[in-house]
Amino acid sequence: NAGVTQTPKFRVLKTGQSMTLLCAQDMNHEYMYWYRQDPGMGLRLIHYSVGEGTTAKGEVPDGYNVSRLKKQNFLLGLESAAPSQTSVYFCASRPGGNTEAFFGQGTRLTVV
Amino acid sequence: GEDVEQSLFLSVREGDSSVINCTYTDSSSTYLYWYKQEPGAGLQLLTYIFSNMDMKQDQRLTVLLNKKDKHLSLRIADTQTGDSAIYFCAESILIKAGANNLFFGTGTRLTVIP
Numbered sequence: 001n002a003g004v005t006q007t008p009k010f011r012v013l014k015t016g017q018s019m020t021l022l023c024a025q026d027m028n029h030e031y032m033y034w035y036r037q038d039p040g041m042g043l044r045l046i047h048y049s050v051g052e053g054t055t056a057k058g059e060v061p062d063g064y065n066v067s068r069l070k071k072q073n074f075l076l077g078l079e080s081a082a083p084s085q086t087s088v089y090f091c092a093s094r095p096g097g098n099t100e101a102f103f104g105q106g107t108r109l110t111v112v
Numbered sequence: 113g114e115d116v117e118q119s120l121f122l123s124v125r126e127g128d129s130s131v132i133n134c135t136y137t138d139s140s141s142t143y144l145y146w147y148k149q150e151p152g153a154g155l156q157l158l159t160y161i162f163s164n165m166d167m168k169q170d171q172r173l174t175v176l177l178n179k180k181d182k183h184l185s186l187r188i189a190d191t192q193t194g195d196s197a198i199y200f201c202a203e204s205i206l207i208k209a210g211a212n213n214l215f216f217g218t219g220t221r222l223t224v225i226p
Contacts, residue, residue: 004154033213040120042200043155043216050211058213090154098143098204098212103154 002026006091006104013081013111021076021107023091031094032074033058033101034066036087043090049074050096081111116203116217123223130188132220134201137182141203144177145214146186149198158186158199188222196224 004025013019023032030051035043045058047066055066063085065077074093078085091104115137124130136144142163147155161168161175161184168175174187184201198219204212 031211035216040218042116042118042218045213045215048211048213056211092155092214100145100157100160101155101214103156105154106152 004091004093004102004104006089006107008107009105010108011110013078013109015081015083015111017081018077018079019081019109020078021089021091021109023074023076023093023104025072025074025091025093025102027093027095027102028071029093029102030071030096032068033092033094034064034074034076035090035092036060036085037090037106038087046076046089081109083111085109086111116201116215118199118201118217118220120218121221121223123225124191125225126191126193128191130186130191130195130222130224132186132188132199132201132222134184134186134217135182136184136201136203136217138203138205138215139179139182141205142212143204144175144184145202145204146173146175147200147202147216149200149219151197155200191222191224193224193226196222198222 033048034046049068052071089107092101145160146158172189176185201217202214
């Protein structure tokens with residue numbers, strides 16, 4: 001089973017460029033999340049989705065947009081990348097409610 | 113907002129017990145979790161405890177919850193070099209109808225010295 005797959009695994013962007021990170025899960029989970037991980041700050045929630053066609057803002061949504069057009073995919077977009085968005089991005093999914101979250105392997109993004 | 117705090121670093125000798133501590137502020141947490149992150153990898157669930165429990169044991173892992181003090185701990189018995197990783201505590205909080213989100217601590221980097 002693939003579980004949660006993130007693409008790409010690494011990316012270097014120039015300031016002002018745009019890109020989309022893809023998260024795909026094959027477990028038919030309702031909930032999907034995007035987090036960023038920065039040293040000494042743990043994981044912070046960017047955006048989340050509780051089902052196909054729905055999205056909502058998390059703790060640190062500014063500079064990011066998301067879409068959940070298909071249940072299995074959750075896309076994270078950076079319209080105009082900034083150096084402050086240099087981070088490791090993790091996608092996660094859960095069946096729903098108080099259940100275990102399954103994480104992807106992460107995307108290391110560097111904005112120069 | 114939610115605030116989950118952990119010490120950043122812990123070093124122990126192989127064979128000793130490790131205790132990783134976590135404090136949280138939101139008393140409405142329903143479940144509390146411990147996740148492990150190995151270098152270059154995502155997070156994997158280690159164990160969890162329901163908020164109406166005081167203790168949970170799972171092989172070498174013991175989770176203690178003091179709900180009054182909002183304090184959670186993870187004890188690893190007979191710590192091995194393979195336990196070296198970053199450990200995150202997380203609380204599950206209902207943010208609106210039908211939506212429970214996980215809020216993570218800063219993570220504790222455990223180093224096991226052979």
